[in-house]
Amino acid sequence: MLELIGVTKKFGGLLANDNVSMKVEKGQIYGIIGPNGAGKTTLFNCITGFLRPEAGRVIFEGRDITSMPANLICRAGIARTFQIVQVLDSLTVQENAMVGAFCHTNSRMVAEKKASEALDIVRLTDKSTSRAGSLNIAQKKRLQIARALATGAKLVMLDEAMAGLTEAERVQAVQIVKDINSLGITIVLIEHVMEVLMPVSDRVLVLNFGKKIAEDVPSSIVNNEEVINAYLGGHGNA
Ligand SMILES: Nc1ncnc2c1ncn2[C@@H]1O[C@H](COP(=O)(O)OP(=O)(O)OP(=O)(O)O)[C@@H](O)[C@H]1O
Numbered sequence: 269m270l271e272l273i274g275v276t277k278k279f280g281g282l283l284a285n286d287n288v289s290m291k292v293e294k295g296q297i298y299g300i301i302g303p304n305g306a307g308k309t310t311l312f313n314c315i316t317g318f319l320r321p322e323a324g325r326v327i328f329e330g331r332d333i334t335s336m337p338a339n340l341i342c343r344a345g346i347a348r349t350f351q352i353v354q355v356l357d358s359l360t361v362q363e364n365a366m367v368g369a370f371c372h373t374n375s376r377m378v379a380e381k382k383a384s385e386a387l388d389i390v391r392l393t394d395k396s397t398s399r400a401g402s403l404n405i406a407q408k409k410r411l412q413i414a415r416a417l418a419t420g421a422k423l424v425m426l427d428e429a430m431a432g433l434t435e436a437e438r439v440q441a442v443q444i445v446k447d448i449n450s451l452g453i454t455i456v457l458i459e460h461v462m463e464v465l466m467p468v469s470d471r472v473l474v475l476n477f478g479k480k481i482a483e484d485v486p487s488s489i490v491n492n493e494e495v496i497n498a499y500l501g502g503h504g505n506a
C-alpha cells in the first residue's frame with residue numbers, strides 16, 4: 269500500500285532521513301521506533317507532503333506521491349496526527365473533527381455525520397459540544413485521531429499518540445488503534461513505549477541517526493543486536 273524507496277531528507281548538514289526504504293502492506297499495523305532525533309517525525313513529514321525529500325520516492329497504492337502537496341496526499345487517502353498536539357482550541361470537538369471531513373465534502377451535513385462517526389470510534393461522543401481547548405491531553409490526542417479518520421483515510425499515521433498518557437489512557441488508546449485497524453484501515457504508528465508498540469505491530473521499522481537499522485516482525489526486532497545496542501540499551505525512555 270505504501271512504499272518508500274531511498275527517502276533522504278537533509279536539514280543543512282544533518283541527514284535526518286538517510287536512504288530510508290520501507291513497505292507497508294494493506295491492513296497492517298506498522299510500527300516505527302528509534303531514539304529521540306532518529307528521524308521518525310521527519311519521515312512522516314516526507315510521506316505526508318509536509319516536507320519534500322531531497323532524494324527517494326514515496327509510492328502510495330502504486331502512485332508516486334513524492335512531490336504532491338499535503339492536501340492532495342490527504343485526499344488520496346493518507347491522514348496523520350501530530351506529535352505536538354494541534355487542535356483548534358476555540359472550536360468544538362465536533363467542529364474539529366469536521367475539519368477532516370471537509371477534505372472530501374463541502375456539505376456541512378455530510379461532514380457532521382463523518383465527524384460523529386469518527387468521534388464515536390475514539391470515544392469522544394460525549395464531548396462533541398465542548399470546546400477542544402477544554403480537553404485534557406489524552407482527549408486532544410484522540411481528537412486528532414478522529415480528525416484523521418473523518419478524512420476517510422485508508423492509511424492513518426499516528427505520531428506518538430500514546431506518549432504522555434496514563435496507563436489507563438494508554439490501554440484505551442491501544443484498543444482504539446485496534447478498533448480502527450479492524451475497520452480495514454492501515455496504520456503506521458510511531459511510538460516510544462515498547463510495550464505498546466511491539467504487541468500491536470505486524471512489522472516494525474527501527475531508525476537510528478536517520479538510517480534504517482532493521483525492519484522485521486516484532487519478535488525478531490527485540491532480539492536484534494544492533495537494535496538493542498542502538499536503542500533498547502542506550503535510552504532510558506525505551
Ligand atoms: N525543521 C527542521 N529543521 C532543522 N532540523 C530539524 C527539523 N526537523 C527535525 N530536525 C532535526 O532532524 C533530526 C530528526 O528529527 P525528528 O523530529 O524527525 O526525530 P524523531 O525521531 O521524531 O525524534 P523524537 O523521538 O524526539 O520525536 C533531529 O536531529 C532534529 O533536530
Ligand SMILES: [Mg+2]
Nearest residue numbers: 308309310351
Ligand atoms: Mg518525533
